[in-house]
Every structure is written in C-alpha cells, then in structure tokens.
Amino acid sequence: MRIVVLAGGIGGARFLLGVRAYARDVGAEVTAVVNVGDDLWLHGLKICPDLDSVMYTLGGGADPERGWGRVGESWTVKQELAAYGAQPTWFGLGDKDIATHLVRSTMLNGGYPLSAVTEALASRWEPGVRLLPATDDRLETHAVVEDDQGQRAIHFQEWWVRYRADIATHRFVFVGAETAKPAPGVLDAIASADLVLVAPSNPVVSVAPVLAVPGLREAVVDGPAPVVGVSPIIGGAPVRGMADRCLAVLGAECSAAGVGRLYGGRASGGLLDGWLVAEEDAGTVVPEVTVRAVPLRMTDEAATAAMVRAAVELT
Numbered sequence: 001m002r003i004v005v006l007a008g009g010i011g012g013a014r015f016l017l018g019v020r021a022y023a024r025d026v027g028a029e030v031t032a033v034v035n036v037g038d039d040l041w042l043h044g045l046k047i048c049p050d051l052d053s054v055m056y057t058l059g060g061g062a063d064p065e066r067g068w069g070r071v072g073e074s075w076t077v078k079q080e081l082a083a084y085g086a087q088p089t090w091f092g093l094g095d096k097d098i099a100t101h102l103v104r105s106t107m108l109n110g111g112y113p114l115s116a117v118t119e120a121l122a123s124r125w126e127p128g129v130r131l132l133p134a135t136d137d138r139l140e141t142h143a144v145v146e147d148d149q150g151q152r153a154i155h156f157q158e159w160w161v162r163y164r165a166d167i168a169t170h171r172f173v174f175v176g177a178e179t180a181k182p183a184p185g186v187l188d189a190i191a192s193a194d195l196v197l198v199a200p201s202n203p204v205v206s207v208a209p210v211l212a213v214p215g216l217r218e219a220v221v222d223g224p225a226p227v228v229g230v231s232p233i234i235g236g237a238p239v240r241g242m243a244d245r246c247l248a249v250l251g252a253e254c255s256a257a258g259v260g261r262l263y264g265g266r267a268s269g270g271l272l273d274g275w276l277v278a279e280e281d282a283g284t285v286v287p288e289v290t291v292r293a294v295p296l297r298m299t300d301e302a303a304t305a306a307m308v309r310a311a312v313e314l315t
C-alpha cells in the first residue's frame with residue numbers, strides 16, 4: 001500500500017507520526033508532500049519551518065513544548081545577532097537549528113534543488129517517511145494587511161510570529177505559485193498512491209499552498225486514489241495554532257463542517273471523498289463526502305495511528 005500525505009505545520013508533523021506507525025503495522029510506504037509557503041531567507045539562511053518540523057518530529061529531535069525547532073536548544077547566535085542590532089528580532093533561530101539551515105543554504109547556493117537538499121538532511125534523521133517539498137521553486141505565502149502604514153503584503157512569518165495574526169488582513173497570496181512546478185517525485189507519488197490523506201494541518205496556510213502548485217491539485221483530484229481529510233478543528237476551535245484567524249480571512253466558518261466544505265467533495269470538483277471529524281463534531285455534513293466521527297486528539301502515536309486506520313477504513 002502507498003500513502004501520500006499532504007502536510008504542513010505541527011499538525012502535519014504529529015499526524016505523520018501516526019501515519020508512520022500505521023504504515024509499519026501494515027507494511028505501507030509513506031510519502032509526505034510538505035508545504036513550503038512558510039519558508040524564508042533570513043541572515044543568509046534558508047529556513048523551511050514545515051519541512052523541519054516534520055523532519056525533527058519524525059527523527060525524534062523536535063521540541064515537544066514549542067512545537068517547532070530542536071529539543072535542548074540554545075540561543076547564543078540569536079543573542080549575538082540582537083547585540084549587533086540585526087533585524088528582525090521577532091524571529092528566533094536556535095543554535096542547533098542553525099546547523100540545519102547552514103547545510104541547506106550551502107547546498108542550495110551550490111545549485112542543489114530543495115528536494116535533493118531535503119533528502120540529504122533527512123538521511124541524518126531517518127524519518128521513515130519520504131519527505132518531498134511541494135515544489136523546488138519559490139512559493140511564499142504573503143498576507144495582504146492594512147494598518148496605519150496603509151495596505152501592504154507581508155511575509156507569512158511576519159504575519160504569524162510578529163503580529164500573531166492579529167492585524168486586519170484582506171487575503172493571502174501564494175507568491176510564485178503560478179510558475180511553480182511540483183518537485184520531482186510528487187506527481188509520481190500521487191499517481192501511484194492507494195490513498196491520499198490531507199493532514200489536520202491549517203487548511204488556509206499549510207494545505208492551500210501545497211494545492212496551489214499548478215498540476216498538484218489536479219493530480220490529486222483526477223488521480224486514482226481516494227482522498228480522505230482529517231479535520232484540524234475540534235468542537236469549533238483549532239487543536240493548535242491560529243486556523244480560526246486564517247479561516248476568518250477567507251470568511252469560512254471555523255468548524256469541522258466549515259473546513260470540510262472549504263475543501264469540498266471530489267464528486268463536485270472539490271478535494272475530498274472522506275472527512276474524518278472528532279466525536280464532538282458527530283453529525284457534521286459535507287455534501288457528497290463520507291463523514292465519520294472518531295477520537296481525533298493526537299495525544300500519542302497509538303491514538304494518531306488509530307485515526308489513520310479510521311481514515312483508511314473510510315475509503
């Protein structure tokens with residue numbers, strides 16, 4: 001069995017722990033197609049928060065409290081940068097994490113594509129899952145915001161970390177998406193998949209940028225594999241993160257039904273065949289989508305693997 005997971009953020013990383021556990025049980029192969037819209041260049045370093053969250057989480061090196069970066073981190077470089085007055089000060093890089101960015105940036109500057117760099121980095125962490133960036137090309141999520149400086153577009157990280165999503169926001173733009181191409185291996189993985197899972201990641205800023213890569217959404221929607229999504233919203237609130245603020249920008253309801261309808265049923269041009277919601281959201285209806293309610297808290301690997309089993313059984 002071959003499983004492709006569309007993922008981003010901490011929700012995606014933790015879900016993949018369960019997918020990997022399930023896959024080990026049944027002898028399945030897993031490919032994660034990961035969001036790159038959060039990526040940025042800073043201090044000459046290329047930072048890929050979602051790829052790193054997945055890599056560190058599956059490799060046992062993630063900080064479980066913070067949810068991003070490395071466990072047992074130190075912050076000497078951050079303090080030294082602050083002493084120089086280097087901007088921005090609202091985005092912190094840990095010392096161990098910087099080693100990842102140094103290797104990545106050196107390889108990218110040497111001409112290697114992000115997919116090859118990711119494979120090289122992952123050879124240290126042995127995530128047990130094939131990690132693919134959605135694209136090797138530049139694709140950056142920007143937020144069009146408005147305040148006393150007027151209307152302007154800012155990078156997603158500035159919106160998320162500096163403003164904590166608490167600034168008047170008109171829309172999100174996936175800069176570069178029109179000309180981006182799926183990274184090598186992405187379309188083949190989708191075409192040969194037996195199941196595509198949409199992780200309980202932020203639908204607006206984690207999953208949408210993946211689907212914005214031309215050809216990728218079409219490969220999933222027109223592909224042979226059933227598509228089952230897992231709701232990131234339980235009882236009207238995001239499990240973690242600020243999906244509520246992101247959904248509000250789109251005018252979408254912050255509920256399991258709201259996100260299900262945003263993705264839409266595959267039979268009517270949308271994405272999903274199945275939609276897994278939490279027990280709290282039993283009774284959720286999404287037109288032309290099979291909905292099932294199961295325990296949806298990713299408290300540990302076994303609980304998350306049980307969610308994955310339920311998703312497989314939905315197909």
Ligand code: FO1
Pocket residue numbers: 008009010038047048049050052053068069090091092093094097157160161
């Ligand atoms: N999140 C923060 O809230 N503050 C930070 O200073 C910060 C730094 C950072 C550095 C590397 C990295 O991979 C992630 C980092 N994050 C930080 C998390 C990140 O902003 C977001 O949580 C994700 O992009 C959303 O998935």
